[in-house]
Amino acid sequence: MERLKQIILAKGKVLSNTVLKVDAFLNHQIDPSLMEEIGKEFADRFADAGITKILTLESSGIAPAVMAGLVLKVPVVFARKRKSLTLTEHLYSAQVHSFTKQETNEISISQSFITQDDTVLIIDDFLANGQAVFGLIDILKQAKATIAGIGIVIEKSFQDGGKSIRNAGYRVESLARIAHLSDGNVTFLEEEN
């Protein structure tokens, strides 16, 4: 997605050969108009997949997921990283390790909101080692839902997540795929057409 790549180049900060900081427009400050365009792009790519729900993970997945849900006219469920006292029903849960934050969270959703009748699109802001996406897949398997695919805003293709998830048989649509980060520069993978 060209506009996304331009914004990554203009406003992203390469902190190291593995860390790209995008908190100017995606995961701390949010550019709503960019999110709208991202939502439309996900909706377009999965238009014929029969999506009935979108599943994301708090917090940075929520904005692109809600915009995609608006276009696809389906509800969005966000998995929580900690249990809330007002979440009293039964939960589907999975363990997710964050290498960025150096911690393991339990993520969970209420069993009320995704069932075996659902065809689900997973959306997340970043794909690096794939831990978060595998956690969401785990939850959807527990719910016996159909997994239509995974929509990612920014994929760090030099890390293992994208390959692992595709090798496991899932469709992954990433709007910007980064080949490598070096010397403060971002290099994108060549567009696949």
Place this chain on the structure above:
Amino acid sequence: MERLKQIILAKGKVLSNTVLKVDAFLNHQIDPSLMEEIGKEFADRFADAGITKILTLESSGIAPAVMAGLVLKVPVVFARKRKSLTLTEHLYSAQVHSFTKQETNEISISQSFITQDDTVLIIDDFLANGQAVFGLIDILKQAKATIAGIGIVIEKSFQDGGKSIRNAGYRVESLARIAHLSDGNVTFLEEEN
């Protein structure tokens, strides 16, 4: 906002005389079309306030805030409840106690994204005792930003937050104001026209 009230009556669950569960459409599963209408309503109410940024708190404030930001054409910043290792800049922080979750979180934003030149609309999903809003006000005072007002999706008017914030001189616009919860029923405050 009539549609919001109808959805609260249809899908909200009164768990006690103080707890209204709205995780079917607002803070776990999200109804994107409702969020769009909420965003438009906030944008309409604050149309002449010269808003340059919206500030909210992860996670449930993000969806309504981003929809309002889309209409007002301004960026949204969400305060984080824990520090991330990739948030390396200086932060503005405040302490917020959650009575629902029985815990105190430090909330913070990067100093990069809100300055003394900003006129900020605070948006949050719930207003009960006002702890979260006062935390966000504290952060905006540290940034020397102008506070245009506070947009709330659901205000529990029988708790102290709304009164405290209005008494402190701030404009509060709540889209649904609940007079009381009892015997499983929700009673709204009479509309102010």
